[in-house]
Amino acid sequence: MFTLPQKDLSAPTTCLGPTCMQDLGSSHGDDLEGECSRKLDQKLPELLGVGDPAILSSDTSYLSSRGRMIKWFWDSAEEGYRTYHMDEYDEDKNPSLSQSDMQRVEPSLLQYADWRGHLFLREEVAKFLSFYCKSPAPLRPENVVVLNGGASLFSALATVLCEAREAFLIPTPYYGAITQHVCLYGNVRLAYVYLDSEVTGLDTRPFQLTVEKLETALREAHSEGVKVKGLILINPQNPLGDIYSPEELQEYLVFAKRHKLHVIVDEVYMLSVFEESVGYRSVLSLESSVLRLFPRCALCRLPDPQRTHVMWATSKDFGMSGLRFGTLYTENQDVATAVASLCRYHGLSGLVQYQMAQLLRDRDWINQVYLPENHARLKAAHTYVSEELRALGIPFLSRGAGFFIWVDLRKYLPKGTFEEEMLLWRRFLDNKVLLSFGKAFECKEPGWFRFVFSDQAHRLCLGMQRVRQVLAGKSQVAEDPPPSQSQEPSDQRR
C-alpha cells in the first residue's frame, strides 16, 4: 500500500464526481456510492440469492441474512463518498438553517444526501420526539432515520429483520394495510394474536391484549413451523382507538425480551390523544429498567435498546398523508443502517426535509395553536358521533385517541357471518358512506365497523344521516330492490 502525502493536508477534496453547477441552481451529481468506492478487497456478497457465508454470518445477529446483505452494501460502498464529504471542497460554507422560510431551496437540498435523512432534520426529529414522547434523556439524531412514510418503514423493517416467510406477531383487530407493507417486498407474514370483545374479569376491557394471549399465539405459530421475529404494537391502537398503559407496555416488553423478539411500536397517532385523562405514554418515555428475572444482566434492560424500534409519521398527527414523511427511532445501529440502506428506495425530497424541519421546530405553533385546536375538533367530532351512536342504541369502543370509533353492529347481522358484514358494508357504500369493516382488520367477530370521525361537522351530520337510513332499512331483509325510502324526519339531525 502506498500513498503520496499531501503538502497541504488541509486542502479541500475535489470530487470529479457529484457536485453542482451552482449558478444554474442545478447539481449534476451521480450516485457514486454504489460505484466508485467499493473495495476490491471486500468480497461482494453472492447475488445468486444465497449469500456469502463470510458476510452473512457476521455477528450482527439482529438482522436477517438479507438485512446483513443490505447493510453490507451500505458499509462497503461508503468509503469514497465518506472521505469526500468529510473534507468537501466548497468555497461557500453551508448557510445556517435557522431561517424559518419554509420555501427555501438550498442547492444542497437538491443533491444526494445521507440516506438516513439530512442531519438538520434528524436533529429536529430527535428534539421533537424527546419533547413529545417525554423521553427520560434526550433522544439522539444518530438513532433517527427519516423516510417517506410509515408504510415504507414497515416494509424496510420487515425486510431487514426477517427472512422471507418469517413473521411478526400482531394483535387483531389491527390496521390491515400492514399485511401488505410487510409482505409485498419483504415476503414477511403476520401471526395473529386474536382478541375478542368478551370481558372476562374486573381488570379487563374488550379486545384487551394480555401476555397469555401473546404466549398462545407464539406457541401456535411455532407449532405451524412459523418463525416469529418480532411483535408489532400500535399505540394508540388502530382501529380500537385504545391505548396501552405503561404497565401493559412493560408486560409486553418482558414477553418480547423473554423470547428475544423485536418490538416495533407504531406511535403514528401519539399526538392525536384528545382525552388527556387517558394518560398516554410513548414507549420512549419509559425509564430504562432492569428485568427482575435477570437482575445482574447488563443486557437485560427494558425496553430492550437493541430490539425496540419506534415509528412515527406526520400522516395522522399532522393530517398530511400526502406529504410522505415518517421516521424510525432505534438505538440498534445495525438496524438503523440497514433501513437507511433501503432508504434509497424510500427517500424523501430534500425540499420536504427542509420544510419538515421547519414545521417540527415550530413548537409554539404546535403547542399553542395546532394541538389544542386539533384536539378540540377531534373531541367535538368524537362527541357528536358517539352521541349519535348512543341515540341509535349502538355499542361502541373508544378511549379518546385516534380518529375512529370501533362500532359494534353485530345486532344488524342476523346470522352473525362475515358475508353479512360484507353486505352491510356494501349497503353503506351504495348509500355513499365509506366505512371500514372488521374483517379488513382481521377482527375475529363479524359485525364490527370502524367509523372515522375526523371530519367537518356538516359532513359528519350527512354521513350519520345516511348511516341511520341504512340501519333503519336493515330490518327489511330485501333481496331485491326497491323498498320505499322511508326517511324518518326525526332522525335527520340529532
Place this chain on the structure above:
Amino acid sequence: MFTLPQKDLSAPTTCLGPTCMQDLGSSHGDDLEGECSRKLDQKLPELLGVGDPAILSSDTSYLSSRGRMIKWFWDSAEEGYRTYHMDEYDEDKNPSLSQSDMQRVEPSLLQYADWRGHLFLREEVAKFLSFYCKSPAPLRPENVVVLNGGASLFSALATVLCEAREAFLIPTPYYGAITQHVCLYGNVRLAYVYLDSEVTGLDTRPFQLTVEKLETALREAHSEGVKVKGLILINPQNPLGDIYSPEELQEYLVFAKRHKLHVIVDEVYMLSVFEESVGYRSVLSLESSVLRLFPRCALCRLPDPQRTHVMWATSKDFGMSGLRFGTLYTENQDVATAVASLCRYHGLSGLVQYQMAQLLRDRDWINQVYLPENHARLKAAHTYVSEELRALGIPFLSRGAGFFIWVDLRKYLPKGTFEEEMLLWRRFLDNKVLLSFGKAFECKEPGWFRFVFSDQAHRLCLGMQRVRQVLAGKSQVAEDPPPSQSQEPSDQRR
C-alpha cells in the same frame, strides 16, 4: 344481494374516512385502501409465500408471481376508495392547477392520492416526454407512473417482472448501483454482457454492444440455470457517455422480442446530450414497426408495447438528485399497476408533485434558458477535461452525452490487475480526487476510470491538477511514504 336505491342518486358520497379539516389545513385521512374495501368474495392470496394458484396463475403473464400478488392487492383493495373518489363529497371544487406558483400548498396535495401520481402531474409528464422524446404519437398519462427516483423504479420493476433469483441482461460496463437496486428488495440478479475496448471491424467502436454478444450472454446464463426475464439498456450510456443509434436499438429490440424479454430503457441522461451531431433518439421516438420475421402477426410490433418500459428522472437532466423524482412509461397496464402498487413505498410528496408539474410545463424556460445553458456548460467542461487528457497522452471515450468521460489509465497499471486499479483509485482519493474505478461498473478490463466533468471550471482545474500529480508520481512504485512532492509548474494549468 340487496341495495337500497337512493332518492337522489347524484348526492355526493360522504366518507366517514379519509377527509380533511380544511380550516386547519390538515387532513385526517387514513390509508383505507388496504382495509375498508377488500371483498370477502375475493380470496386473499396466501401470504405464506407460495401464493394462491388461482390468483397467481392468472393470465397476466408479463408479471412474476409476486408481481401478480402485488397487482392483486391493488385491484382488490380499490373498490371502496374508487367508489368514493368517483363521486367525492367536496363543496369546493378543486381549483385549477394552472397557476405557476411553485410553492402552492393545496389541501389535496397533503392527502393520499393515486399511487401512480397525481393526474395533473402524469399529464405533464406525458406531454413532456412526448415533446422531448419526439414520440410519433402523443404519449398517454395512463401509461405514466411517477415515483421517488430511478433507484426505486429499478427495484419495483425487478420485483414485479422477475421471481427471486431470476435475472436481467445488462451490458458492462454499466452504472453499478443497478446491482443493488434490483437485488436488495427484489433478489434479482444481473447477467453481464461483457464488452471490451477492442475494435474488431470498420463499423465497430470500443465497448460496442452487438446482438451476437447478447445472444452469447443469454446462452451462458441459461447454461448456468439462470432464467433471464429482460434486458436493461442505459441510453445515453453510463459510464461510456455513448448513445445507441436507432438501428442498434432496433436490433436489440428484435433480439429481445425473439426471446420474449422485457426491455428496460433507462434514459435518465436523455436531455444531457450536449453534442447535437450525435443524433440521440429515445426508444419512445421509434415508429412502431412490424417484425419482418413475422409480417402477419399483429402482436409482433416493435418496440414491443407490452415489454418496453422506459425510465426517466430529474436527477441528472435537471441536476436534482435530492429532489427524488422519477417516472416510468409503459403501455403494459399490468406492469404499470403493479409498480403503482409498490409506490406505497416509493411515493413522493404531493408538494413535490405540484412543483414538478410546474417545472415540466415551463417549456420556454427549459428550451430557451436551461437546456442551452446546461449544454454549453457541459460542452465547455467536457472540452476542458478532454484537452487535459489529450495533453497527458491519455486515451478516453466520450461521444457527447452524459456527465462523464471513460478514461483509459491502463498504461499506469504495470501488471494490468484490478488490485492495481484499486491502488490507483486510492491514490486519487488520498490526493482528494474522487473518481470511479472500472471494476465498480463491472468493466472486464482493469484500468478504466470514469471522470465526471459536470462541475465548475475552477474545481475541474484543481481536480485535473491533482490527477496530474498522482499520475506523475505513479512511476515511483513507492511502497512507503514519503517521496518528495515534485509538482511540475508547467503542469499546473493547461
